[in-house]
Amino acid sequence: MNISERVKKDCCGCSACMNSCPRDCIKMTPDKDGFLYPEVCEVLCVECNKCAKVCPVLNEDTPANKPxxxxxxxxxxxxxxxxxxxxxxxxxxxxxxxxxxxxxxxxxxxxxxxxxxxxxxxxxxxxxxxxxxxxxxxxxxxxxxxxxxxxxxxxxxxxxxxxxxxxxxxxxxxxxxxxxxxxxxxxxPSPKFWKKYLSWHKKKSGKDIREVRFREKTYGYGSTTMRVVYSDGTEYDEPYDVDPMLQFYSKEMIxxxxxxxxxxxxxxxxxxxxxxxxxxxxxxxxxxxxxxxxxxxxxxxxxxxxxxxxxxxxxxxxxxxxxxxxxxxxxxxxTSAKPNPRREEMFADLDGMSMSGLQKKYFPSTFKLKNRIKRRIRPIMYNMGILKIYKKSMRKRQSTKGSKR
Ligand SMILES: Cc1cc2nc3c(=O)[nH]c(=O)nc-3n(C[C@H](O)[C@H](O)[C@H](O)COP(=O)(O)OP(=O)(O)OC[C@H]3O[C@@H](n4cnc5c(N)ncnc54)[C@H](O)[C@@H]3O)c2cc1C
Ligand code: SF4
Ligand code: SF4
Ligand code: SF4
Structure with a gap:
């Protein structure tokens, strides 16, 4: 049984097996959702087992250290x-x-x-x-x-x-x-979803992308945004509850x-x-x-x-x-995050739907008037210095409900 068959869905895509193979007969290939998995050329493989020896999934090791x-x-x-x-x-x-x-x-x-x-x-x-x-x-x-x-x-x-x-x-x-x-x-997150997200930006703006900054500290550390700078210097800047990349990631879909x-x-x-x-x-x-x-x-x-x-x-x-x-x-x-129950459904939709279509289907509240107003007042709250207090109280509420970031 080759490394790919042994590790299957537990494979984290670390590529240690590919790096270790003396015959260079492992290549990392994307699956249907865009994640890389090892593919072994059985003809070249000499069954030396080096790939299995370096795999972190097959060799779990917890040190008895005192950090x-x-x-x-x-x-x-x-x-x-x-x-x-x-x-x-x-x-x-x-x-x-x-x-x-x-x-x-x-x-x-x-x-x-x-x-x-x-x-x-x-x-x-x-x-x-x-x-x-x-x-x-x-x-x-x-x-x-x-x-x-x-x-x-x-x-x-x-x-x-x-x-x-x-x-x-x-x-x-x-x-x-x-x-x-x-x-x-x-x-x-999935590199395939990321590629689709980048294409969505290019199509929507009609421009190339010059720079991407995940978690830009636009409204401070506690309230970051996704910043995309286009080729003509104009900028897109949206928070977690609007930007599809951050939204699908934070809701454990991708x-x-x-x-x-x-x-x-x-x-x-x-x-x-x-x-x-x-x-x-x-x-x-x-x-x-x-x-x-x-x-x-x-x-x-x-x-x-x-x-x-x-x-x-x-x-x-x-x-x-x-x-x-x-x-x-x-x-x-x-603790590992829990997958969103609709994760599989979303990946099944990924090829056939547009980014806005996916957002409308999975996060319709993004477009609700109440949320659009909330987003408009966010910069005002930030400038008045009260956004931080609001975020802190929200975080406290969430932590008493037992949620973890
Ligand atoms: C995918 C991902 C998930 C994370 N999840 C959490 C979390 O749940 N809770 C939490 O407290 N912190 C999380 N972090 C860590 C946090 O976002 C910061 O990276 C960390 O606090 C270090 O910040 P910094 O200011 O020292 O460095 P920064 O200047 O922000 O440096 C970022 C570092 O992360 C590395 N890096 C960037 N992107 C990736 C990537 N895709 N894969 C591997 N390494 C990368 C860079 O090489 C660099 O060393 C996550 C980071 C990543 C990349
Ligand atoms: S949660 Fe992080 S460390 Fe764990 S498998 Fe995923 S990428 Fe690797
Ligand atoms: S068993 Fe050896 S030759 Fe075969 S894939 Fe693994 S490292 Fe390469
Ligand atoms: S070393 Fe193990 S976990 Fe890493 S890519 Fe290869 S099979 Fe997957």
Whole structure:
């Protein structure tokens, strides 16, 4: 039975198997929903089992580490504005690059396809800044990491928890010069849905796309928007309850099947650092609550702790109590999201319906007058300084109802 048949729907698409195959007989191929799965050429396969040995789904491993938790924000306000949360990634990248190292992360290519690549210069950091809520194509990135390490370079690799596990499995150890940053990960949306979303923009505007910014801090960290900049400089800027990409993602319609039963989540991880959002800053560290964003960071082992001492010079830091679940943003760190009951139906509609048709069918309330008015007053509330208070009370209401972000 080949790797693809063994792992089936649990496959997270990490590409470790493809990277490890000595015969190069595995290629990652999209399924009907656009997610990549391994396809094995049986003629070339010599049944060496290397692919199975590196697969994070077949080799679950939870370290007995004692992470330290921190609330951090990058000292550069500019970097924080262009980062998703508090700009921890940019600080870690700066440290590794200042040591002559290489940073691997997720960016867009010229067609806005989401993929892993690397940078060797801080000027290029913008490429990786900001979360792209689409599954990234890893390609042969792990092989490249190995090459840089063999050349004696320090490497920072950032990705989802399953991608970091995949890299560590592929390398067979956690080399001294390698730092890994995984994220608190809700799930990764379908590249096929993303492609359709981009086409919708081009058709609707009649223009090409120049830039995409998921979670632009238009109305502050707690109320981000999807910003798309068109070729003529005009902009589209819509919140979670209007923009289809954010809407279908937040309502659990478009993430990869493996994300709904994730094998890589947990409070104890093999990565050096785990970074995520933090929504309780006003209670935990009011002095840090300036509305531009903070990151929660877990420093997962001794190697990471030593590097964190260096990275700290770029950060403002407050300790958090790792053992107290209420003190850390623990929900998505350990629990998989639940798929929307209409997810399958939506994917069955994807080829035959337009983006607006899908939105009208699955989220008709988007177009209701009440919601349209709410959206009109959002900028006014923001300018008057009351949007943050409103969002905070909504979040409190949701958390007492037991919902997790
Ligand atoms: C798909 C996805 C889901 C997430 N879900 C949650 C969540 O549920 N709860 C939570 O607290 N935080 C979540 N995060 C993490 C959060 O959005 C921030 O990435 C994190 O707080 C780090 O922010 P930053 O300001 O330090 O870095 P930023 O400058 O925002 O850096 C983003 C980092 O994420 C990496 N990255 C970007 N897109 C992807 C991608 N598609 N796949 C893998 N890596 C990527 C980049 O390489 C970079 O290292 C998620 C991130 C992603 C990409
Ligand atoms: S068993 Fe070996 S040769 Fe066959 S696909 Fe896996 S890694 Fe490649
Ligand atoms: S190594 Fe990754 S891509 Fe390959 S089968 Fe396992 S989970 Fe899927
Ligand atoms: S939710 Fe789990 S399986 Fe999905 S991308 Fe994140 S770490 Fe991988």
């Amino acid at each position: 330290k938790a921190y609330l951090v924000r990058n000292k550069s306000k500019e970097l924080r504005k262009t980062s998703t949360s508090g700009g921890f990634f940019a600080a870690a990248a700066k440290y590794v690059l200042s040591e002559g190292g290489v940073v691997f992360g997720v960016g867009f290519d010229e067609h806005f396809h989401v993929r892993h690549s690397y940078i060797e210069n801080l000027k290029e950091i913008k490429k990786f800044n900001r979360s792209k809520y689409v599954q990234s194509e890893v390609g042969h990135t792990y092989r490249k990491v190995k090459e840089f390490l063999a050349d004696g370079r320090k490497v920072l690799f950032s990705g989802t928890p399953c991608q970091v596990e995949a890299l560590l499995n592929y390398l067979g150890n956690d080399p001294d010069d390698l730092y890994t940053m995984d994220i608190i990960c809700k799930g990764v 993430s990869r099947p493996s994300c709904y039963d994730c094998k890589s989540k947990g409070k104890h991880r093999r990565s050096s650092f785990t970074a995520g959002d933090y929504w309780y800053v006003s209670g935990a560290a009011p002095r840090m609550d300036d509305g531009i964003g903070v990151s929660q960071v877990l420093v997962n082992n001794e190697k990471a702790a030593a590097a964190f001492e260096e990275i700290k010079k770029y950060l403002d830091v407050e300790p958090l109590d790792f053992d107290k679940d209420s003190a850390i943003n623990g929900g998505m760190m350990v």
